[in-house]
Amino acid sequence: MTIEAPDAFSGGKTPHFEESARESLADSQLRRNLGKATQTIRNKRAVAVEEMPDWEQLREAGRALKSRTLRHLDEYLLQLEESVKQAGGQVHWARDGEEANRIIAGIAKSHDAGEVVKVKSIATDETKLNEYLKREGIEAFETDLAELIIQLAGETSSHILVPAIHKNRSEIRELFMQKLGVEDLSDDPPDLTNAARLYLREKFLKAKVGISGANFAVAETGTVCVVESEGNGRMCTTLPPVLVTLMGIEKIIPAWQDYEVFMQLLPRSSTAERMNPYTTFWTGVSEGDGPQEFHLVLLDNGRTEVLDDEIGRQTLNCIRCSACLNVCPVYERTGGHAYNSVYPGPIGAILTPQLVGIGKSGSDSLPYASSLCGACYEVCPVKINIPEVLIHLRGRVVRHKQDEGGLRGKLDPENVAMRAMAKTFSEPRLYEGAQKAARIGQWPLARSGAIHRLPGRLAGWTDARDLKPIPEQTFREWWRSRNGSGTHSGTRSGEGS
Amino acid sequence: MEIQERLGDPFGNPFGGGLVTPAREEILRRVRRATHDVPKDEHPEDVPVERGYRDKDDAPREEIVERFAERVAEYEATVHRADESDLPRAIAEACGRRGVRQLVVPAGLPEEWIPEDVETLRDAASSPLSNEELDRSDGTLTGCSLGIAQTGTIVLDAGEGQGRRALTLLPDYHLCVVREEQIVGLVPEAFAKLEETVKGEGRAITFISGPSATSDIELNRVEGVHGPRTLEVLIVG
């Protein structure tokens, strides 16, 4: 049984972040697991980065290389296509997820594959490939341990890198005993891992088609790589006679040499290792080694829309390391499911609404899922200014509501209040009037020197926080009295000087 | 959709001949529209990339080799060091400790490395071992292309004495011989050395940094998921 959780990429309506977050926050087990996990990775990452005297130079090079690629993406796409073909591979183009799925299913069918093995690929989660293949009569086996756990549980991932971060060992033991038919299993992680190894080994040896994502693909040489830890990536990209790789068009890097930058940035940012256990780099087809048929599927699915936004464009720098998730105080407390997207955390909060398009109320709530603390920008290995993009997207969301939302958008209480306030702030006379009015208006709320409950939408504040009442004298009133000038604004100091 | 209907079976390499597909043209058009802010006369190289990071480790050789040994060991791989003359004995001992009876041997491996008392499963282009044979074997013995001291990484490039990728993947034990002169200091040095292999024959390259591992269950590191669960490295100098 698969519960298809509502997700920004499945087409339907998704809940708002704040609603989903409320549910996650109430799950104390989840919060404990997440808190422990994010703190562990966060601290380990800091150590791995501390060791590198040239970390800032690497970040800058990574950012610059991505910027170079994105500004000239058409040239690099054509170069990549040519290189892959030269090396014996085939290249397909998919405008959207549906088209990518159709291409991949077609390849599997042409080889009579009833089963395919997969190495974790968020791009295929985005296109809902597994569900598509199922409808076409093809079963896709996830081979990454965490993905296997998620798939067996019929759930969705809650973390880019550690998708089962919300599940503890006893929950996993239960699941394996039930679904893998293993009797007598302890909840010791090595035992649980071995059960998965035995189950999947058989799948790897049998599979006719392997499906992977790509961490990077070099335009110059056509070399694609999969960065991983468990060896399931090597299995999927080596053993089946046919390999299909789905990659977003933004995953290109210009030259082979550029791996020297990204293969330093990625492992330390993501798993906090000097280098991840396994990385496979393949260039088309190698005679007598690995798959003898290789298909590269290039996926747009909204990426060109992100590219079209000059501030949002940097979002496509992302190398999916998940460092921003682990440092995010919001993600740490709500977990990934609250984002209702295959891309959770700060990067998801900017990537999802751009990929699916502004104007969908669920994903429009994501840019607001941040206190703008900036911890994400500080750790991002390719220097995506996430807070800047969040603010920019909030602007796009509001402008969309105001311009396309009709009367309802205009009468939205927040819109009305914000516009009225902006008007007030635009004139010192109105502003001072409002200060006085607020001081008088608050008296029914203030009790014994503090406000314990605010009305309406502001009640969220007073759920756990008192509010101090507005004092008797504003600063500017004090300033005037001190300088002995009248109440007329701007008399003494004037504008500028 | 259109293309599939037009071509019937779209997977007999229909795009190989430079055929124009609507998806390809559409995506390229979208990309060009999205990057209209980029000046027409700007070339990719005009976008500056400062490579201010280290590209060469100037430490003495012995220090680099020592660092490699330390960092490989930190990944829970077993590391031994041996003299050239002592290598066959060191290999035989390692296989003995492990109890290897059937050893997978890639083409081009020096004959003198192969212990006498094991059964060899020789892989060759003309007579490749089956996946099942590899899966059943007790281990594999290979050389390597490079070692990276900074990260404790072994690099295989499917060349002589290393074999195709499955050879170091399916057996549960991998014994890898690294010569001191194959060890480079930093990651950029490794990519520079591999450039020729990639641009020439385009052989597949595998980076191995310790045995396979997962931290997917409560972030507890477990060694050995799908690849060889035991990695043993012999540094020869």
Next chain:
Amino acid sequence: MRIALFITCFNDTLFPETGRATVEVLERLGVEVDFPLEQTCCGQMHFNTGYQREAIPLVRRFVEVFKNYEAVVAPSGSCVGMVRELYPMAADLANDKRLAADVEELSPRVFELSEFLVKKLGVTDVGAYYPHRVTYHPTCHSLRMLKVGDAPLKLLEAVRGIDFVELPEARECCGFGGTFAVKNADTSIAMLGDKLRHVLETEAEVCAAGDNSCLMHIGGGLKRQRAGVRTVHLAEILATTEEKIKP
């Protein structure tokens, strides 16, 4: 030296004592303080909530009011962050090249109080006396946007009589985040919970910061819990002298 004080609408209305303290500290150091009464709000709340077109007139007003001053000082990291980091985006949005040029010219001269004292004036000892156990929350915008570094800590270290105690996990956000505190109240409160726990661990009497918005949030939580810990703006600590306490 003559500077303009940008009090911020928030301090003007809710925390006038911080403004008075700021004036006092600056004047004690021989700085001539001017307060242009035409100032209102920098537009941060509007801009960060997405009401960016609405914020543009406020950006224009700020630039007009302050552009002829040699330096502008504000006792708020986040409002200064708005001016320095986000005004260029606002000017772009307004599609106004003159505004963009004015912003570029003005914004490097706008300072948060602690960085003005330490980095611009080169002063760490402002002659303050504060005999209390104090911990300090560095606030995200001062820390990561303005990169004021240890300027506030240097100022606190030089305060006589102070018993300074470091805040555990100090760099982590308190959960305020402007309208985030209301829009995502549950998450904001969960973040606040951890911040309060760390504040209480220090057994400080006073939790200080360079931004009253964060302090109102932290203080509101402390008050609700009847924790007995006060929140005080850095400027007020710096303004306190021995003569004031023991006249």
